[in-house]
Amino acid sequence: ASGPSTLSQEMFKPFDTPFFFELSEEGQGNPLTTFDVDPAVNKKTWREFPPNYEIVTDIEIKPSTIPLVYAYTDPEGQRYPAIAYHSYGKGTAVYMGFDSTWRWRKEFGDRYFRDYWGKVAQFLGLAHLLGESAQARVFLDRLVAGIGDRVLITGSIRNRDYSPYVADSVEVTVINEQGKKKDIELTSVKNRPGLFRTTFYPEEEGKLQFALPPKFESEPSELVVKKVSREYQNSGVKTPVLNAIADRTKGYVFTEFLDDYNPTNAVTDASGEVVQPVRQNVWQRVWGRIFGGNKDGGERLRRIADLRAMRESIAYSEKNPFEDKSFIKRASAHVLSTIREMRPKLPLSVDMDLWDYFGLLILTCVILCVEYTFRKLWYLD
Incomplete structure (x- = not known):
């Protein structure tokens, strides 16, 4: 979609081609397009923005213009500049090829909408306020x-x-x-x-x-x-493949205690309610097993939420969670408990022959004789 639109087009021929966003190399780390210091998280944020349906496509950027965000319809197809900037005189001009940032509010509220436009104001005006050069x-x-x-x-x-x-x-x-x-x-x-x-x-x-x-x-x-421990940040494990194998073999993939506990990946039960990390003592767990059972894996979900909350608190102190003995102990207990809970319950099969039946008959007779003897001794009959 490009160029000006008419009333009849907007009323009767709405655009139906979705355009998605992709950060350019210059956009990574640029203060205007950075929502998170982690480049992977920042790229994911832009990819997950709701699609736009009206992007200016009949435009070419100047050689000295710096594109920050591209728009595309086909992942393997052409890229169109969506956000770019260029120095002009003593200041900076920002180009936006779309006017639908309000769509971000549908999925994320004001989280990114306000942040982005605040960044635009700072990006354009802060240099003048601080007396910096645009050279x-x-x-x-x-x-x-x-x-x-x-x-x-x-x-x-x-x-x-x-x-x-x-x-x-x-x-x-x-x-x-x-x-x-x-x-x-x-x-x-x-x-x-x-x-x-x-x-x-x-x-x-x-x-x-x-x-x-x-x-x-x-x-x-x-x-x-x-200093980052790579094996704890990105192990390269293909979680979807492991989950698929676990589903087919009735197994389980223990990756939950490697994730930070936050609202975006909070543990939810079957009804969609967020499970809060509540630590229970031994007697509470025994009481829950006897009278409450483990409906829908509720106890396991609480353990997962507890582990994520622990790892988050350890991460805030900039320590390695796998060097924390209490975290390792609780994670190990979670693994053993999950294995015990998910162990298949097989029926007990006992083979009995004629001698087994004969032995049971003799045992029954002995028990009856003992009972008869006690009754006679205590004059119960």
């Missing part, structure tokens, strides 16, 4: 990274007359918390005058600043580097 900027594709992570660095540089800065490369100085400096080279992007790009792999923890040479009058960008 040059350095953008990172993430705000937080782990040691050894790939960080994409993009520089948008203008001359003093705000024309694109043309050069084969430009240097950026990386400064750590101790003041140690290291120069890296950003190479020019082909057919994109004024844009320079490179990749950087941080080697130590702490805060890093990326600064252009002083002649460009640019504020430095900051990156927070953390």
Whole structure:
């Protein structure tokens, strides 16, 4: 859908082709399009926005324009610029190829709608308020990274007359918390005058600043580097495949205690109600087993919610949950309890022959004789 629409078109020929959003490389880490410091979560947020049905498609961006978000109908098809910006004079102009951000309220309320338009106001006006120059900027594709992570660095540089800065490369100085400096080279992007790009792999923890040479009058960008245990963050396990195997074999996949407890992945029972993490003592669990049973796996759901809440509290303290003895103990107990609960209940099969029946007959006779003897001894008859 492109161009102006008419009244008859809006009334009788509504657009029915959905357009979905995809972040560009420049959009990752850009303050205008960043809703979460985790790049994967940020990409997922944009992908899950409700589709738009009216996007300007008959437009081409200028070489020095930086696209932040693309729109598409076919994952393998053409991309159309949906959000982009360009330096103009002393300021910045933001382009939006759609006017349907109100649709975000349907699924997420005001969470992203207000956040986005607040970012637009800051993106356009904060530089003027702080007296920063629009001549040059350095953008990172993430705000937080782990040691050894790939960080994409993009520089948008203008001359003093705000024309694109043309050069084969430009240097950026990386400064750590101790003041140690290291120069890296950003190479020019082909057919994109004024844009320079490179990749950087941080080697130590702490805060890093990326600064252009002083002649460009640019504020430095900051990156927070953390030491991340990969096996606890992204193990590469294909959970859908494991769940499919477990369903066919009547098994179970223990992945719930690896997820943070939050409203988006809260544990729900069969009726859709959120199960709250309630820790029970031994007597409460015994009482529940005797009189309450384990209807719909309620006890297991409470254990899962409890584990997620524990892991969230440990994560807030920036500790590894798998080094916490209480978490490991509770997770192990959950695994053993789940195995016991899901163990198939097989009928007891006993083979008996003639001698077994004869032995039971003799035992019955002995019991009757003993009863008769006691009755005679105590004069019960």
